[in-house]
Amino acid sequence: MSEAPNGRSRFPLTAVPGDKVVWTAEDLRDRDPARELGEAGEYPFTRGPYPTMYRGKVWTMRMFSGFGTARDTNERFKYLLEHGQTGLSVAFDMPTLMGYDSDHARSKGEVGREGVAVCTLEDMETLFRDIPLAEVSTSMTINSTAAILLAFYLAAAERQGVPAEKLRGTIQNDILKEYIAQKEWIFPPLPSMRIITDMMAFCADRVPKWNTVSVSGYHIREAGSTAVQELAYTLMDGFTYVEFGIQAGLPVDRFAPRLSFFFNSHMNFFEEIAKFRAARRIWARRMKERYGAKNPESWRLRFHTQTAGCSLTAQQPENNIVRTAVEALAAVLGGTQSLHTNSMDEALALPTEHAVKVALRTQQILAHETGLTEAVDPLGGSYFIEDLTDRMEAEAEKIFAEIESRGGMIPAVEQGYPQLEIAKASYRFQKDVEEEKYLVVGVNAHREDGERPIPTLRIDPRVERDQVEGVRRFKAARDGTAAARASEAVRAAARDDSNLMPRILAAVKAGVTMGEIVDVLKAEFGEWREPPVYW
Amino acid sequence: MTPTASRKFRVIVAKPGLDGHDRGAKVVAAALRDAGFEVIYTGLHQTCETIVNAALQEDADAICVSILSGAHMTVFPEILELMGKQGMKDVLLCGGGIIPQEDAEELGRRGVGRIFGPGTDTREIVRYLEDEIPRRRPGVA
Amino acid sequence: MALAGEVLQGGFLALGKAISLVENGLPEGRRVLDAVAHRVGGALRIGITGPPGVGKSTAVDEISAVYRARGEKLAVIAVDPTSPFTGGALLGDRVRMVKTSESDQVFVRSMASRGVAGGLARAAQDAADLLDAAGRSVILFETVGVGQSEIEVSAATDCVIVMLSPESGDGVQAMKSGLLEIADLIVINKADRGGAERLEHDLRTAFELGLRSRRDVPILLAEAARGKGIPEIAAAADAFVAAGRASGRFQERRRRNLEARIRRIAEHLVQQDLWGSNGAEGRLRAAAERVLAREQSPYQGAEQVLKESGR
Numbered sequence: 001m002s003e004a005p006n007g008r009s010r011f012p013l014t015a016v017p018g019d020k021v022v023w024t025a026e027d028l029r030d031r032d033p034a035r036e037l038g039e040a041g042e043y044p045f046t047r048g049p050y051p052t053m054y055r056g057k058v059w060t061m062r063m064f065s066g067f068g069t070a071r072d073t074n075e076r077f078k079y080l081l082e083h084g085q086t087g088l089s090v091a092f093d094m095p096t097l098m099g100y101d102s103d104h105a106r107s108k109g110e111v112g113r114e115g116v117a118v119c120t121l122e123d124m125e126t127l128f129r130d131i132p133l134a135e136v137s138t139s140m141t142i143n144s145t146a147a148i149l150l151a152f153y154l155a156a157a158e159r160q161g162v163p164a165e166k167l168r169g170t171i172q173n174d175i176l177k178e179y180i181a182q183k184e185w186i187f188p189p190l191p192s193m194r195i196i197t198d199m200m201a202f203c204a205d206r207v208p209k210w211n212t213v214s215v216s217g218y219h220i221r222e223a224g225s226t227a228v229q230e231l232a233y234t235l236m237d238g239f240t241y242v243e244f245g246i247q248a249g250l251p252v253d254r255f256a257p258r259l260s261f262f263f264n265s266h267m268n269f270f271e272e273i274a275k276f277r278a279a280r281r282i283w284a285r286r287m288k289e290r291y292g293a294k295n296p297e298s299w300r301l302r303f304h305t306q307t308a309g310c311s312l313t314a315q316q317p318e319n320n321i322v323r324t325a326v327e328a329l330a331a332v333l334g335g336t337q338s339l340h341t342n343s344m345d346e347a348l349a350l351p352t353e354h355a356v357k358v359a360l361r362t363q364q365i366l367a368h369e370t371g372l373t374e375a376v377d378p379l380g381g382s383y384f385i386e387d388l389t390d391r392m393e394a395e396a397e398k399i400f401a402e403i404e405s406r407g408g409m410i411p412a413v414e415q416g417y418p419q420l421e422i423a424k425a426s427y428r429f430q431k432d433v434e435e436e437k438y439l440v441v442g443v444n445a446h447r448e449d450g451e452r453p454i455p456t457l458r459i460d461p462r463v464e465r466d467q468v469e470g471v472r473r474f475k476a477a478r479d480g481t482a483a484a485r486a487s488e489a490v491r492a493a494a495r496d497d498s499n500l501m502p503r504i505l506a507a508v509k510a511g512v513t514m515g516e517i518v519d520v521l522k523a524e525f526g527e528w529r530e531p532p533v534y535w
Numbered sequence: 536m537t538p539t540a541s542r543k544f545r546v547i548v549a550k551p552g553l554d555g556h557d558r559g560a561k562v563v564a565a566a567l568r569d570a571g572f573e574v575i576y577t578g579l580h581q582t583c584e585t586i587v588n589a590a591l592q593e594d595a596d597a598i599c600v601s602i603l604s605g606a607h608m609t610v611f612p613e614i615l616e617l618m619g620k621q622g623m624k625d626v627l628l629c630g631g632g633i634i635p636q637e638d639a640e641e642l643g644r645r646g647v648g649r650i651f652g653p654g655t656d657t658r659e660i661v662r663y664l665e666d667e668i669p670r671r672r673p674g675v676a
Numbered sequence: 677m678a679l680a681g682e683v684l685q686g687g688f689l690a691l692g693k694a695i696s697l698v699e700n701g702l703p704e705g706r707r708v709l710d711a712v713a714h715r716v717g718g719a720l721r722i723g724i725t726g727p728p729g730v731g732k733s734t735a736v737d738e739i740s741a742v743y744r745a746r747g748e749k750l751a752v753i754a755v756d757p758t759s760p761f762t763g764g765a766l767l768g769d770r771v772r773m774v775k776t777s778e779s780d781q782v783f784v785r786s787m788a789s790r791g792v793a794g795g796l797a798r799a800a801q802d803a804a805d806l807l808d809a810a811g812r813s814v815i816l817f818e819t820v821g822v823g824q825s826e827i828e829v830s831a832a833t834d835c836v837i838v839m840l841s842p843e844s845g846d847g848v849q850a851m852k853s854g855l856l857e858i859a860d861l862i863v864i865n866k867a868d869r870g871g872a873e874r875l876e877h878d879l880r881t882a883f884e885l886g887l888r889s890r891r892d893v894p895i896l897l898a899e900a901a902r903g904k905g906i907p908e909i910a911a912a913a914d915a916f917v918a919a920g921r922a923s924g925r926f927q928e929r930r931r932r933n934l935e936a937r938i939r940r941i942a943e944h945l946v947q948q949d950l951w952g953s954n955g956a957e958g959r960l961r962a963a964a965e966r967v968l969a970r971e972q973s974p975y976q977g978a979e980q981v982l983k984e985s986g987r
Contacts, residue, residue: 224558443654
């Protein structure tokens with residue numbers, strides 16, 4: 001079909017009756033604006049985490065990137081910084097995410113394809129060559145191997161002469177959403193939580209400007225969840241980290257300020273804005289009232305946003321520029337602290353230089369040409385937005401109750417509950433598209449036949465060869481005895497419950513590779529197998 | 536040709552390698568089930584050996600591989616080779632995910648069936664399998 | 677017959693295809709079964725059944741590892757329900773048996789119930805015969821069991837293990853649904869969860885009060901996911917089989933099961949013959965017309981149909 005049908009696709013808003021068309025003061029009649037809304041920068045932060053928001057500081061333009069070898073990505077980093085990107089964000093390849101060195105049998109065909117391969121300290125140093133780590137903030141999207149990659153970064157910074165106390169950045173380190181959605185796991189939940197609390201304690205002391213967990217909803221949404229599932233599962237994951245941190249003996253105000261969040265920004269424009277605002281309010285309330293946090297930093301939810309990869313189409317890819325712009329707009333109106341905008345070709349491959357530049361320019365246009373930055377929470381007080389925010393919060397609370405009735409997020413994951421809900425939601429969505437209840441331009445509306453493919457990024461097979469050779473050379477050149485000793489020290493720490501980070505840091509400096517450290521930990525902690533879920 | 540009450544189409548939906556994106560594979564598995572197929576979903580992180588082994592024992596009519604990690608030019612040929620070694624000459628190998636058109640064409644030349652990209656209607660996949668499977672395995676129905 | 681020969685040699689390709697033939701009810705499948713009949717009977721057949729979610733697949737995975745370690749040649753037939761609405765099925769047991777499916781030595785076949793009311797597909801027994809003839813020494817059947825249909829599992833096997841777990845009132849359900857009557861062994865899985873001992877107590881009480889015949893059925897505790905209690909399950913199954921062989925009950929059960937199976941096949945063949953022959957539909961319609969016209973009772977009509985069909 002090449003023409004849109006007469007009917008419009010219904011755009012279901014969370015918990016809103018289908019026939020409601022207009023919002024008025026009536027809808028906000030029973031609310032107490034002082035309690036629900038507050039001011040930006042004040043509890044409960046509905047309007048934003050900071051009083052002046054973008055007037056004080058524009059959101060960080062942080063484009064996720066990584067592919068090929070460390071040298072290739074280093075060049076892409078420099079390109080982006082030259083073109084005005086204000087923070088770095090690293091994407092790692094599948095073997096690095098899953099704990100395999102590039103020369104491992106299971107890495108065959110996967111090296112450098114979805115991100116950059118980093119197995120050794122040398123790789124990390126190459127990745128940031130000529131990039132002053134004291135001046136840029138870096139976000140690393142890594143989870144099950146986060147401790148090791150952080151150790152690489154700290155060691156690389158040290159070699160640049162930058163002390164850990166000065167380093168700014170974020171490490172994703174959110175294992176719970178891996179079990180739920182992204183599925184890049186290694187160890188089972190409890191040992192993984194132990195690694196995370198070790199990192200929280202270590203960073204609170206030694207890397208105080210570092211965000212130790214980026215509690216993520218992005219991937220949950222990409223896996224096919226609804227907006228409210230994204231909101232609820234993410235916050236529930238966050239609460240779980242807080243509980244484990246407290247159980248590990250850390251005072252909540254010591255580590256909570258360094259938890260940050262990462263949300264998706266999808267196409268249902270106003271609902272997304274409401275979602276971001278509801279997230280801040282829910283987090284602030286629970287942190288204060290349930291976990292007894294006293295430091296406002298602990299109540300203040302800060303987040304990074306990425307526009308929705310799953311909303312991009314392979315058909316008529318230039319349309320994706322528009323989708324990304326709309327989603328970026330929602331993120332800014334929702335008060336995001338940093339933003340990644342997808343490139344138009346990302347339904348097909350990793351982005352070309354040209355495509356990623358357009359995505360970056362999208363943010364720059366929003367920041368400089370639209371006046372978006374001039375008022376704090378411009379939609380605050382809108383009957384529609386405030387009502388949607390309230391409804392989102394109420395629906396999220398229902399999901400919290402369900403998860404809590406199952407014993408919490410970890411038991412829920414072991415039961416396969418969020419995984420099943422997401423699989424159901426994604427199937428429903430597919431059916432809605434196929435039944436034309438939800439229209440996607442280029443896919444089931446305004447289709448065009450005979451489209452010519454646009455040029456996309458190709459990963460050169462030499463990448464894998466070079467990387468594998470590099471790892472082998474590195475291992476051959478290191479002091480094998482020192483490395484073996486350092487590995488054993490990691491094993492001992494895993495067994496005796498002392499903090500893993502110092503030993504991992506020592507190991508990476510002694511030349512132990514990422515995969516080798518993972519193998520040591522696997523032997524102690526075991527491996528996770530997901531409960532298969534069917535409906 | 537839709538399967539009769541006694542003849543069912545049996546399909547393996549497979550996730551090879553380290554790729555953890557299973558949204559599409561699960562949606563396709565459910566859609567095939569709803570179209571009357573018997574579907575065996577392998578789960579994540581499978582090796583090519585276990586996938587082909589499963590297809591062999593289950594006497595699958597088709598193996599549908601989902602890959603979004605870029606490793607398709609390694610995985611598909613490896614599966615084809617293993618299928619050849621096991622004598623599985625009439626079994627259809629097809630798939631989907633993030634696979635550039637030129638790669639899909641090259642794989643087609645090597646003996647892989649259709650590759651379905653993002654935005655594919657699952658009904659198209661069903662129709663394809665219903666047409667292609669009896670063509671390759673006429674004796675079985 | 678070439679395929680039969682390949683099956684007897686144990687080749688997985690041939691076995692896979694032969695099982696499909698019998699599943700689809702094709703004449704060639706029948707011929708293979710006839711051709712390999714002289715080699716059927718050596719395999720031990722063990723059924724594992726129970727409500728959904730108790731951990732059967734995990735237990736099968738672990739139990740098969742125990743058997744494999746002692747050199748048995750394993751096969752697993754896992755039955756899942758066909759959707760009554762779509763006719764399709766998501767066969768999800770294979771993915772749960774991680775160790776087993778990673779080994780290329782175990783033959784695992786997933787079967788959909790295909791509309792058979794019970795938990796065990798008709799063709800599963802035929803498939804087991806093929807696997808038996810191919811040299812498999814132990815065949816594990818895994819099915820979902822919630823009720824009377826589980827008589828089928830008992831009729832297809834030498835030993836039935838019923839698995840329960842302390843959650844969600846499995847014990848009460850099992851007692852109500854008749855599942856316990858066919859159990860030769862009861863396993864309470866997820867024994868680390870609260871309620872395992874209570875369930876065991878409830879079961880023993882039920883046996884004392886009502887199911888006296890089941891009083892000697894062993895009740896074992898296990899945590900399949902951690903591999904706990906698994907060797908004991910295998911040992912209990914061994915003991916049951918050994919006792920059966922010694923007392924003659926083993927052979928007696930096989931004979932009884934085969935009688936039931938042959939009876940069913942014979943009845944099916946008669947039906948097929950009666951309704952498959954030329955003019956059968958016409959004879960039936962004519963009989964209905966006669967009854968409508970008040971010329972005959974339905975019984976006379978049926979007798980006439982039989983006479984006209986040459987019976």
